[in-house]
Every structure is written in C-alpha cells, then in structure tokens.
Amino acid sequence: MIRPFLAASLLAAGASLAGAQGLSSAAVIVSPTVASYSIGTGATKRTVTQTAVPLVFSMPVGERFSLDVTTAYATSDVTANGSTQSSINGLTDTQVRGSFSLGERNVVFTVGLNLPTGQYTIPEGQQEAAGQIGNDFLNMPISSMGNGLAGTGGVAIARTLGAWNLGAGASFRKSTEFAAFSVSSAELRFTPADEYRVNIGLDRPVGDGQVQFGVSYSAFGEDLADTTTYSTGDRLIASGAWNFPVRSANVFLSGWNLFRMEGEQFGGAAPKENLANLSAGVSFSAREVLIQPTVEMRLWQIDGVKAGNLFNGGVRMRFGVGGFSVIPAVGYAIGNIYSTADGSATDVTGYRGALTIRWN
Amino acid sequence: MRFVRPILALALLTLAAAPAAAQGAGGAIAKLEAARARNPQNVAALRALGVAYYKAQRWADARTVLDQARRLDPKDGVSALYTGLAAEQVGDLTNARDAYETYLRVGSTRRTKEQIRVRLVSLARQEALASAKAAVANEATLSRTPGNPLTVAVPPLTFSGTDSTLRPLERGMADLLITDLSKSARLTVVERDRMQALADEIRLSQSARVDSSSAVRAGRLIQAGTLVNGLIVQSGANALTLDARLVNVATGGIGPSAQVNNTLDQLFDMEKRLVFQLFERLGVTLTPAERQAVERRPTGNLQAFLSYSRGLQAADDGRFEDAARFFENARTLDPGFGAATQRFNAAQAATQSAAVTTTTIESSLGSGAEAQTVQAAAAGNTAPTGGITATLNNTVQNVNPPTITPLTATASTPVITTVLETSPTPQRDPSGNTSGTETINRTGQVIIVIRRP
Numbered sequence: 001m002i003r004p005f006l007a008a009s010l011l012a013a014g015a016s017l018a019g020a021q022g023l024s025s026a027a028v029i030v031s032p033t034v035a036s037y038s039i040g041t042g043a044t045k046r047t048v049t050q051t052a053v054p055l056v057f058s059m060p061v062g063e064r065f066s067l068d069v070t071t072a073y074a075t076s077d078v079t080a081n082g083s084t085q086s087s088i089n090g091l092t093d094t095q096v097r098g099s100f101s102l103g104e105r106n107v108v109f110t111v112g113l114n115l116p117t118g119q120y121t122i123p124e125g126q127q128e129a130a131g132q133i134g135n136d137f138l139n140m141p142i143s144s145m146g147n148g149l150a151g152t153g154g155v156a157i158a159r160t161l162g163a164w165n166l167g168a169g170a171s172f173r174k175s176t177e178f179a180a181f182s183v184s185s186a187e188l189r190f191t192p193a194d195e196y197r198v199n200i201g202l203d204r205p206v207g208d209g210q211v212q213f214g215v216s217y218s219a220f221g222e223d224l225a226d227t228t229t230y231s232t233g234d235r236l237i238a239s240g241a242w243n244f245p246v247r248s249a250n251v252f253l254s255g256w257n258l259f260r261m262e263g264e265q266f267g268g269a270a271p272k273e274n275l276a277n278l279s280a281g282v283s284f285s286a287r288e289v290l291i292q293p294t295v296e297m298r299l300w301q302i303d304g305v306k307a308g309n310l311f312n313g314g315v316r317m318r319f320g321v322g323g324f325s326v327i328p329a330v331g332y333a334i335g336n337i338y339s340t341a342d343g344s345a346t347d348v349t350g351y352r353g354a355l356t357i358r359w360n
Numbered sequence: 361m362r363f364v365r366p367i368l369a370l371a372l373l374t375l376a377a378a379p380a381a382a383q384g385a386g387g388a389i390a391k392l393e394a395a396r397a398r399n400p401q402n403v404a405a406l407r408a409l410g411v412a413y414y415k416a417q418r419w420a421d422a423r424t425v426l427d428q429a430r431r432l433d434p435k436d437g438v439s440a441l442y443t444g445l446a447a448e449q450v451g452d453l454t455n456a457r458d459a460y461e462t463y464l465r466v467g468s469t470r471r472t473k474e475q476i477r478v479r480l481v482s483l484a485r486q487e488a489l490a491s492a493k494a495a496v497a498n499e500a501t502l503s504r505t506p507g508n509p510l511t512v513a514v515p516p517l518t519f520s521g522t523d524s525t526l527r528p529l530e531r532g533m534a535d536l537l538i539t540d541l542s543k544s545a546r547l548t549v550v551e552r553d554r555m556q557a558l559a560d561e562i563r564l565s566q567s568a569r570v571d572s573s574s575a576v577r578a579g580r581l582i583q584a585g586t587l588v589n590g591l592i593v594q595s596g597a598n599a600l601t602l603d604a605r606l607v608n609v610a611t612g613g614i615g616p617s618a619q620v621n622n623t624l625d626q627l628f629d630m631e632k633r634l635v636f637q638l639f640e641r642l643g644v645t646l647t648p649a650e651r652q653a654v655e656r657r658p659t660g661n662l663q664a665f666l667s668y669s670r671g672l673q674a675a676d677d678g679r680f681e682d683a684a685r686f687f688e689n690a691r692t693l694d695p696g697f698g699a700a701t702q703r704f705n706a707a708q709a710a711t712q713s714a715a716v717t718t719t720t721i722e723s724s725l726g727s728g729a730e731a732q733t734v735q736a737a738a739a740g741n742t743a744p745t746g747g748i749t750a751t752l753n754n755t756v757q758n759v760n761p762p763t764i765t766p767l768t769a770t771a772s773t774p775v776i777t778t779v780l781e782t783s784p785t786p787q788r789d790p791s792g793n794t795s796g797t798e799t800i801n802r803t804g805q806v807i808i809v810i811r812r813p
Contacts, residue, residue, distance in 0.1 A: 152760050166751070167751040168755065214758065
C-alpha cells in the first residue's frame with residue numbers, strides 16, 4: 001500500500017489530476033540503478049554490488065484493459081579482498097501483467113505471466129551472488145534473475161465506507177518446475193509452491209492529506225525440490241502511511257512490517273523472521289524541480305532475536321526534459337547485522353544511485 | 361510488537377487531523393480562488409472552483425469558471441457535467457444539453473451517463489416548449505417575417521371516416537411524410553416534436569383544438585414557408601384517400617394539392633406516391649440517391665404501423681407509459697421497425713424523466729474517480745488526494761505485484777511516484793527463501809542447499 005500512497009501524494013503535489021485518475025497513454029521507463037552493500041570490515045569484508053537496468057513498458061488497450069511488461073538486465077557481484085568471489089549477470093525474467101476493469105472501474109481482474117527469459121539455473125560459481133541479491137534486508141533492485149514460468153490471476157475491488165475507501169483483493173500464483181541449481185553437472189529440479197494472497201486496504205482523505213493502512217497475507221504451499229518438499233513460512237505484511245501538506249511542501253510518513261512465519265527448509269525449521277521499516281520524507285519544489293529528501297530505518301529480527309538494522313538517507317529529484325521525466329536519486333545506508341547465536345555485530349554500509357527516465 | 365506503536369501514532373494523528381477536512385463551503389471557495397489566482401490556467405483549480413461554486417448555488421460563477429476549464433480541457437468530464445447542471449439551474453437549456461452531450465462522450469461514470477440520457481429527452485421537450493412559448497410571445501414580430509417556401513411543416517393529418525381505430529394514422533402519416541420529405545437536401549422540414557410543442561402551446565393559449573388555421577399560425581411562428589395540410593378519408597370499409605394541400609403560410613393561400621386512392625392494405629404504397637407528388641408540387645427534383653432513400657419503407661407491417669401511430673398519439677398526449685407500450689408492440693410485430701425502437705427508447709426515457717433531476721444526476725456519480733474529484737472540490741482541494749481509483753490500484757498492485765520492486769508500471773498507477781519510493785515492501789520469491797540462499801552471507805561460505813532424495 002505504500003507505493004501507490006506516495007504516488008497519490010506526489011501527484012497532489014504536482015497538481016496532476018490525470019495521475020489520480022490513471023494514466024491515459026503508454027509509458028516507457030528505464031531506470032539504471034547501482035546498489036552496493038559492504039558487510040564487515042578489513043579482511044572479512046564482503047561487498048555485494050548490483051548494477052541493473054530495469055525497463056518497463058505500460059500501455060492501455062481501450063478504456064478498460066491495460067498491459068505492462070517489465071524486465072531488466074542486471075549484473076551482481078560478491079567481492080572480497082578486491083577479488084570477485086561470485087557473480088551473475090544477464091537478462092532477468094520478463095513479467096507481463098494485464099488488468100481488466102469492470103463497472104465503474106471499481107472491480108479489476110488482474111493476470112500476470114512470468115516468462116523465463118532470465119537465468120534460472122544457477123551453477124555453483126554464481127550461487128552466492130544469486131542468493132545475496134534475494135535478501136529482504138538489503139533489498140536489491142533485482143532480487144531474482146529467474147524463477148521459471150509462472151502465472152498469477154487475481155481480482156481486486158474497491159468500495160467506499162463512509163469517508164473511507166476500502167480495497168480488497170485476492171490472487172493465486174502457480175509456478176512451474178525449473179532447474180534451479182546446477183552442481184557437478186547435475187541439475188536440481190525445483191517447483192516453487194503455489195501462493196495464495198489476500199490484501200485489504202483502507203484509506204481516506206484527512207484535510208489536504210491522506211492516511212492509508214493495509215494488510216497483505218500470503219500463504220504458500222510446499223516447494224518441491226526434486227522429490228523433497230519444503231515450505232516457506234506464510235507472510236504477513238502490514239503497512240500504514242500518512243501524508244499532509246506543510247506550507248508549500250508535502251510530508252510523508254510511512255511504515256511497513258513484514259512477518260514471516262516458521263517454515264521448513266533443509267536441516268529443519270526455517271525460523272520466523274520480522275522486518276520493520278519506517279520512513280519519512282518531505283517533498284518541495286524549487287523552480288521546476290521536485291526535491292524529496294528521505295530518511296528510513298529498517299529493523300530485522302530472526303526468531304525474535306535482533307538480526308540487523310539499517311539506516312538510509314537519500315534524496316530524489318524530479319524534473320522534465322522535453323517529453324521526458326527525469327528522476328535522479330542517491331542514498332547512503334549504514335547499519336549492522338547481528339549473529340543470532342552470540343549477538344556479535346558486523347558493520348554494513350551501502351550506497352544506491354538511480355537515474356530513472358520516463359517517457360509517455 | 362513494538363512496531364505497533366507507529367501505526368497507532370498514525371491512527372491518532374488521523375483522528376486529530378480529521379476535523380480539518382470539515383471546512384465550510386466558504387473556506388473551500390476561498391482556498392480554490394486562491395489556487396486559481398496563483399495559476400489562472402490550472403484546469404484542476406478552475407474545475408474544482410466551478411464545482412464549489414455550484415455546491416454553493418452560485419450558478420453564474422460556476423458556469424464562468426467551468427467554461428474556462430472546458431476551453432482548456434475539452435475532454436474533462438466533471439467540467440462538462442457541472443456546466444450542464446449549472447446551465448440547467450439558470451434555465452439555459454441549450455447549453456445544458458450541449459454540456460451533457462459532451463459528458464456522454466468524455467465522462468466516465470456509467471450511471472451518470474444513464475441519467476443524462478434520460479435527462480436529455482426531458483431537456484429536448486423542455487427546449488421545444490420554451491421555444492414555443494418564446495415564439496408565441498414574439499408572434500407579432502415573427503408574423504412579419506415570411507418563412508422560406510422550402511421550409512416545410514407537416515402537422516398531423518385530419519382523419520375522416522367511421523373506423524376510429526384508424527384515427528392514430530393522423531400522426532403516423534404525418535411522421536412518415538416528415539421522414540420522407542427530410543430526405544431531400546433542398547427542403548428544411550420542421551421536426552415533428554417541435555411542431556407538436558408549438559401546437560400544444562397554441563392550444564393552451566387558445567384552450568381549443570388545433571385546427572387548420574391554428575396550424576397555419578403555428579407554421580408562421582415556427583418560420584415555415586409551406587404547410588402540408590393533409591386529410592385521410594375513409595370511404596367504405598377498406599378504401600382510403602390521402603389528400604395533401606400545400607398552404608402558403610405567409611398568405612394562408614391554398615396551393616397545389618396531391619391525392620392518392622387505394623385500399624388500406626396499400627397504405628405504404630399510397631404514402632410513397634403521395635410524397636413523390638408533394639416533391640413535384642414543391643418543385644423539388646430528387647437525386648437518384650434521395651429517391652432511393654425516400655422509397656425505403658420503415659415497415660411493411662400495417663398493424664405495427666398502427667401501433668406505432670397510437671404510440672405517437674399517446675406521446676403527444678403526455679401518456680408516455682402507454683406510448684412505450686405501443687412502440688414496444690410495434691417493434692415486436694416488426695423487429696426491423698427501427699423508428700419504433702427509437703421511439704420506444706425515448707418514451708421509456710420520458711417515463712423515467714420525472715425521477716431524474718439535477719440532484720439525482722449529481723448523486724449518481726457514486727464513488728468513482730469523478731465523484732472523488734467532486735468531493736475533493738467540495739473540500740477545497742483541486743484534486744483528490746487518493747480516491748477510490750487509487751485504492752483499487754493499490755489493491756491490484758498488492759495482489760499482483762511487479763517482480764522488480766522499485767518499478768511499478770500499470771496503466772493506472774503513476775510510475776513516476778513509485779520510483780521515488782523510499783523502500784518498497786519486499787516481495788521475495790519463495791524459492792530463495794526455502795532454499796536459504798537469500799540469507800546474508802557474512803563469512804564468505806557458499807551455502808548450497810540440496811537434499812538428495
């Protein structure tokens with residue numbers, strides 16, 4: 001619920017009604033991004049770096065149907081002592097999503113197809129890099145190179161309840177088998193579990209601002225690795241956000257909490273974990289440039305034990321060049337990860353830069 | 361559980377800030393006037409101000425700013441809708457109709473469009489009546505201005521015979537003649553409804569039935585140059601004579617006439633022969649295409665046409681439910697009778713028109729995107745800060761999220777803002793989680809999770 005909330009907020013700042021009512025034309029977005037995190041210091045320091053070029057194409061088809069296609073090219077490396085330990089690069093999977101709205105456009109059917117255009121079979125030398133980018137705590141731009149063919153179908157509805165808007169939706173994701181690992185010339189076939197997802201959200205205007213709350217619950221079936229089954233713990237994400245104007249600026253406060261229940265992995269239970277994130281930002285205009293500095297705090301727990309914290313600070317801007325919107329962004333992160341066994345801390349630092357260009 | 365606190369804090373802040381939303385109309389207008397002053401070309405500000413003026417019953421002010429908004433963005437549905445509503449409030453039916461028709465093209469709320477379609481039927485009748493009243497009021501002036509001889513009016517024919525079930529043909533035959541005469545590009549034929557409205561107005565002013573002299577008067581008021589004065593004479597059980605005389609409206613003088621005879625079952629053939637004679641008497645030479653169009657028959661089913669004619673009679677009497685029933689029967693008897701279907705729809709709309717007012721039109725916006733825009737305007741905001749559409753988009757994004765988290769792109773979600781997000785909620789794939797490969801590796805040890813069967 002956070003993303004669209006900020007969407008509405010920033011649109012209000014830009015006084016662009018079209019955004020609030022939906023895009024009416026095709027859009028192409030390219031967003032070259034570099035993100036890097038260093039874990040540890042001295043000889044034990046390892047650095048995970050990703051350079052990604054996501055590409056998005058969205059297009060309405062008639063009044064009620066819309067389509068978007070998303071893919072990326074990404075290079076991810078894990079280095080230690082100046083030498084590359086593991087790397088993976090190439091095109092990621094391609095996601096095609098379509099939405100069809102009914103009635104007063106308060107009911108939407110959505111479908112998604114994950115096309116296996118990326119590298120989904122990971123040989124031994126690439127496994128560390130492929131694994132590191134998937135971590136929730138670091139939240140790399142590209143978290144997976146490939147997951148095989150999968151499809152998602154869902155429905156969403158929205159209604160008003162007095163001053164509140166209520167949104168509710170459900171979806172089902174079905175994945176097909178793919179060769180996940182390649183070790184010693186042998187392949188491990190892997191079938192990700194089915195996923196059932198429900199979401200409920202509430203929002204309402206407050207003054208010239210808006211508040212928003214949401215809950216998403218995902219239940220996973222059993223993953224199948226060759227003939228052995230595993231299970232991912234069910235996931236609950238709660239979020240809240242508030243934006244409001246202060247003089248000529250807009251202030252944004254938001255937070256989300258991800259709780260993953262106990263699952264099953266090789267060697268026993270996968271522990272439950274919790275990830276919480278709070279952020280605050282303010283946007284204001286200087287001439288024709290929208291400027292948005294933000295701060296963010298992220299806290300990670302595994303099985304109730306502190307596992308990490310991360311503090312981010314950054315600034316983003318937006319301005320127009322001809323028919324393009326240009327959004328440069330930079331950020332710096334500092335924090336720690338902790339051993340859940342003895343509580344020992346390891347430093348984490350990182351940076352992130354992106355240059356997003358949008359045309360429509 | 362400590363993360364519950366921020367959410368509670370947000371909730372409390374929400375409650376604390378809520379009263380700010382309940383500002384009065386005056387405050388909203390002042391705020392929007394300030395927004396317009398800052399940027400007089402801002403469509404959102406003009407539209408919101410127009411809506412706020414309308415809500416405050418400042419109809420003229422509303423029209424002024426909404427007209428500006430429409431000039432800047434002709435495709436804005438809310439501006440068109442509220443222009444129509446404001447125009448109705450000040451009795452400007454023509455502009456109201458124009459604005460409503462624009463809304464039908466560019467608006468997005470289905471229920472409001474349904475209401476508008478009904479309202480347009482009512483507006484057309486009101487317009488015709490208003491025009492008739494104005495004509496009667498200006499009779500002295502209009503009478504001094506002779507109409508063009510090629511502007512033709514066809515009042516209902518007069519039936520003479522023993523079978524009263526044929527009397528509705530008075531209107532049915534007039535309708536056919538109007539339809540056929542209109543096929544010539546050289547003639548301007550007065551619309552039936554307009555002529556009827558004027559006849560009604562004259563009847564009201566005279567408290568008497570419209571006779572041939574009052575028809576001439578109506579023709580004069582409507583600026584017709586020629587009146588087709590028709591007769592349907594039943595002779596015997598099954599024989600009919602159709603007679604039509606051209607009347608010079610300016611002088612009242614009778615001009616050339618046309619006449620055809622045959623049996624009732626040849627009615628449509630008779631009407632075609634009569635209309636071709638009228639073209640000849642009027643000095644109009646039809647092109648081959650026009651002749652072909654005139655020869656086309658809307659129906660060949662006499663019973664369907666009789667029912668259609670009864671429907672016209674009922675509609676003229678203001679009995680729209682009866683009219684709808686007759687038209688429905690006509691199209692049942694002849695499913696290809698397009699005029700019957702059109703009249704049925706109009707009669708249906710007329711029966712509903714009493715229940716459609718500017719208030720019901722406004723409330724029909726419901727809770728869609730346009731309603732959110734109106735609500736925002738009433739609160740003094742130029743644009744909705746969220747709205748049901750945004751809520752729906754959020755839900756779609758949450759049940760079918762993009763795989764590349766920083767970039768969310770759909771046709772309904774503004775991508776520009778999503779890339780500005782501080783921290784997208786993780787949407788980790790389950791395979792990485794299950795295999796444990798996503799765990800941050802602090803030691804450099806490669807963990808390969810493979811369990812041999």
